[in-house]
Amino acid sequence: MDPFTTHTGTALPLRRSNVDTDQIIPAVYLKRVTRSGFEDGLFAAWRKDPDFVLNKSEHAGADVLVAGPDFGTGSSREHAVWALQNYGFKVVIGSRFGDIFRSNSGKSGLLIAVVDQADVERLWDLVEADPATPVTIDLGARTVSAGGSTFDFQIDDYTRWRLMEGLDDIALTLRHADAIDEFETRRASFLPQTLPARTAG
């Protein structure tokens, strides 16, 4: 994971509430065996509609998603996070999120910025009026800035620290590689190993 300190990009206004993980990526797209390539399933049911905001040329290249309340509710599929990241999104701003989606995002390095719904509305208005409006997310200061105003967002301390350090869970654990090495010297000799294979013949 790359360390996340600040990010400036353009924003996609998704004026919908209760976008559950089935809408973010339908089950039919989950059969892939890689962690990449899920962008084709992102919001699949709506992509056919040329008026869907993701299809609008003025929003091409947007990498900050400004979502409605209760984004990412539903199933635990990590594919929902992967689909957003594979498409190019770095940050999702919204007022309420599904719990599991939020925790999966933290694991994968997608920043979830929780703001007041009034600020969401303000951002929607701003970027609809001018899609080129730069939006800056400062994780250190926990602020979102756009169109001359700045407001706070919420994120828990532990996730914020991990994202700023650019540490996924694995990298974090590997900081304690010495402790793992040391633990392994203490494991009992009778514990089983799968290699070399022994079989009943």
Add this chain to the structure above:
Amino acid sequence: MGRTLSEKVWDNHVVRHAEGEPDLLYIDLHLVHEVTSPQAFDGLRQAGRRVRRPDLTLATEDHNTPTLDIDRPIADPVSRTQVETLRRNAEEFGIRIHSLGDKDQGVVHIIGPQLGVTQPGMTVVCGDSHTSTHGAFGAIAFGIGTSEVEHVLATQTLPQARPRTMAVNVSGRLPEGVTAKDLVLALIAKVGTGGGQGHIVEYRGEAIEALSMEGRMTICNMSIEWGAKAGMIAPDQTTFDYLKGRPHAPQGADWDAAVAYWSTLRTDDDATFDVEVDLDASSLTPFVTWGTNPGQGVPLGASVPDPDQFDDEVDRSAAERALQYMGLDAGTPMREIAVDTVFLGSCTNGRIEDLRLAASVIQGRKVAEGVRMLVVPGSARVRLQAEVEGLDKVFTEAGAEWRAAGCSMCLGMNPDQLAPGERAASTSNRNFEGRQGKGGRTHLVSPAVAAATAVVGTLSAPSDL
């Protein structure tokens, strides 16, 4: 103060403990299958990481694999790709794999114990919720998500918050004809599908001690169905006897050292659990489900309940929805419910004792007209053993289908599925809507009830024959 079994095993695996952070737990065995692992391996590749301990990792193919024509390429291209991807990943990362056609292939939770790689006092994980099965040996065993699969592959550890402890005390003896499956279904009906949330459960008491290892696995398998993080049973002579001589069981001086250690894995007399639940085994009868979650069950001799009899509003509306989905009327005696299909198999009841029990019921009888019975051994070895004992003949002569090993109709990812509206008596563990095929209806039953039901055509016990 004394410690419980789970606390002893947990403490033995803490690599690092820091205030305000989850414990970092060492993982002794990581089981891998084709469905939840591809993204984890892909993640390793992208980060340039290796599998830290291929020698503590074991892969097999089970969820997606066909149970017919297993010597031919898998017909469904999507399933085939997933299986082939696992094979490539196992090769690239140096992991042992038991592929379709191999004698040690089978449902991941059946082959671990069978090979003897599941042992008392271990930590066992797998990207599959029924990993709780392995707790029958006195191991802490639980299911994990794909990110966690990658984490274990890379580090052989997992950060985990310490769960609370619970005891299920089962007194008395199971009456003749009542099995471990009936016991656990009755337990879930009593405590509800969320009853174990956040807890590692220890099953104990006379009825548990009297169970075979296979019966114990059936109980621990279904721990997840009532929300428990894991289920465990203290190892004893039954456990040691089961393990002795298994391919990966310790040998010689290691065996003695292991048994000495395993014998310490008991809850101390002065230890306390956060929660205790009591159940009397001697009053149990065969148990079956009527609804769409494993907690919606009743004794076979009872009737489909009336949703109005539930005091709780959530339970009542869940019951109403379930009856509608299941196409059942309140008050119908369970014994009058006719099935189209009987599925004998899965990691809950796909072991040799399950097949022996069902075969003893069906021997010399015929599967009822219009009923299809699928017998799917949990592993290739279970299948071979059954064939040595002639059980395959008993089943096929009765008119049942004898299949190759795998998850099969437990989740219907392969072609073994219920058609919409079809009704099954199934020895598996989940009766969720659509679990065994879109629109399919599932009644969870024991192997004995499954066999009797196949003969009669309606939900039945061997005593009805």
